[in-house]
Amino acid sequence: MFKKVISGIILIVFLLSMLAFSFASNKNVIKIGVDLELSGAVAQYGQKELDGIKLAIEEINQKGGVAGKRIELVVLDNKSDKTEAQTVAYKLAVRENVLAILGPATSGATKSASMAATKYKVPIVSPSATDDTVTVDERTGKVKSYVFRTCFNDSFQGNVMANFALKTLKAKTAAIIYDATSDYSKGLLKNFKATFEKGGGKVIAQEAFGKGEQDFSSILTKIRDKKPDVIFAPVYYDEAGLIIKQARELGMKLPILGADGFDDPKVVEKAGKKNANNVFFSAHYSSQDTDKKVQEFIKKFKTKYKQEPNAFAALGYDLGYFIADALKRANLKFDSVAKDRERLKTALENTKNFVGVTGVININKLHNAEKSAVIIELKDGVQKFKQKLNP
Incomplete structure (x- = not known):
C-alpha cells in the first residue's frame, strides 16, 4: 500500500510538472491554426498555400517573431471536405485554443469553417x-x-473576365460551363453573366455538371453547335484541364476563359501543352512581374522548395505576413485568449496599405481585400502575363 501511495504521488508530481512545462512553453508562443485542403479533390491549392504560409512564418520567427514570441502553426487537414473543414475549425478554436485560423482555401469549406x-x-x-x-x-x-x-472576391473576378471578353477579345456571345455543386463556380457564373450582358454581350448557353465529372464531350458538343465567341468555365484545375482538352479534341479553337482556379500546373498536365492555347484566366499574381518584392519571394521559395511558386503559394506567403502584421498592431496583452482574439479582430478590420507579393491590400467594411488582379494567357502550356486590372 505504501509503495502504491508513493507511486501515485510521483505520478501526480510528474503530471503537474509536465503541465507547468506546457504552460511555460505556451507563454513563449502565439498559436495560429491552419485549416487547409491538404488531401482530397483540391489538395493542390491547400498544399501550395501551406508552403507559402510556412515560409513566411519561418522568416518572421527568424526575425524575432511577434512581441518577442514565436508564432507556432497548428496545421490540420480538412480533406477538401466542407463538413471536415468545420470540424477542424472547432478543434483549432476550442481544443487548441488558437488566436486565429488561416484558411480554408476554397469558398465552400471557408463558409463551413466560419460557422465554428x-x-x-x-x-x-x-x-x-x-x-x-x-x-x-x-x-x-x-x-x-x-x-x-x-484575396479579391468573385464580384471583382467575374467582372474582370467579362470585361476582358468584351473589350479585349471583342466577344459578343458566350457559353458558360459550371459546377452546380460549387459555391465558387456558381458565384463566378452569376457575376460574369451579369457584367457580360450589361456590357452588351449575350450568354447563349449555360451548361451545368456535377461534382467529379470527367466527360464534358456532350456539354461541349451542345456548345459547339451554338457557336459562341468564348467559353467561360469558372471551375477548379481538374475540370479546367479536361474541358480544355476535350474542347480542342472536338475542334473548338475559340478562347476558353477561367478564373483563379485555373492557376495550377495540373491544368496543363491534364489538357496537354498543345491544347493549352488561347486560354485566359484571372490570377492573383504573375511570376513575370518585375516588382522587387515578387522576385525576392520567388527566389526564396525556389531555394526552399526547389520549384516555382504559383499564385496560391504567393497568397499563402502574403497571409503569413498579413496575420503577423495584424498581431503586431493588435496590442496583445496575453491576459486572455478571448480578449486577444477581439484585439486581433479589430486590427484585421483596420488593415490599410498592407504591401504583399500579390498586391497592396486594404480591408474594407465587408472584410474583403481591395486589390488588383492580373490576366494570364496560356501559350503552349506556358503562362504569359497579359495585363493587370485594378479595383
Whole structure:
C-alpha cells in the first residue's frame, strides 16, 4: 500500500510538472491554426498555400517573431471536405485554443469553417475563398464579424473576365460551363453573366455538371453547335484541364476563359501543352512581374522548395505576413485568449496599405481585400502575363 501511495504521488508530481512545462512553453508562443485542403479533390491549392504560409512564418520567427514570441502553426487537414473543414475549425478554436485560423482555401469549406469560428469568436482569414458570401451573411446581408479574406472576391473576378471578353477579345456571345455543386463556380457564373450582358454581350448557353465529372464531350458538343465567341468555365484545375482538352479534341479553337482556379500546373498536365492555347484566366499574381518584392519571394521559395511558386503559394506567403502584421498592431496583452482574439479582430478590420507579393491590400467594411488582379494567357502550356486590372 505504501509503495502504491508513493507511486501515485510521483505520478501526480510528474503530471503537474509536465503541465507547468506546457504552460511555460505556451507563454513563449502565439498559436495560429491552419485549416487547409491538404488531401482530397483540391489538395493542390491547400498544399501550395501551406508552403507559402510556412515560409513566411519561418522568416518572421527568424526575425524575432511577434512581441518577442514565436508564432507556432497548428496545421490540420480538412480533406477538401466542407463538413471536415468545420470540424477542424472547432478543434483549432476550442481544443487548441488558437488566436486565429488561416484558411480554408476554397469558398465552400471557408463558409463551413466560419460557422465554428463565429460561434467561438476566433478570427478566420482565407487566402483564396472568393465567393461573395464568404464574409457576408446571405440571409441578413450583414458582415460576418470574425471572417476575413486576403484575396479579391468573385464580384471583382467575374467582372474582370467579362470585361476582358468584351473589350479585349471583342466577344459578343458566350457559353458558360459550371459546377452546380460549387459555391465558387456558381458565384463566378452569376457575376460574369451579369457584367457580360450589361456590357452588351449575350450568354447563349449555360451548361451545368456535377461534382467529379470527367466527360464534358456532350456539354461541349451542345456548345459547339451554338457557336459562341468564348467559353467561360469558372471551375477548379481538374475540370479546367479536361474541358480544355476535350474542347480542342472536338475542334473548338475559340478562347476558353477561367478564373483563379485555373492557376495550377495540373491544368496543363491534364489538357496537354498543345491544347493549352488561347486560354485566359484571372490570377492573383504573375511570376513575370518585375516588382522587387515578387522576385525576392520567388527566389526564396525556389531555394526552399526547389520549384516555382504559383499564385496560391504567393497568397499563402502574403497571409503569413498579413496575420503577423495584424498581431503586431493588435496590442496583445496575453491576459486572455478571448480578449486577444477581439484585439486581433479589430486590427484585421483596420488593415490599410498592407504591401504583399500579390498586391497592396486594404480591408474594407465587408472584410474583403481591395486589390488588383492580373490576366494570364496560356501559350503552349506556358503562362504569359497579359495585363493587370485594378479595383
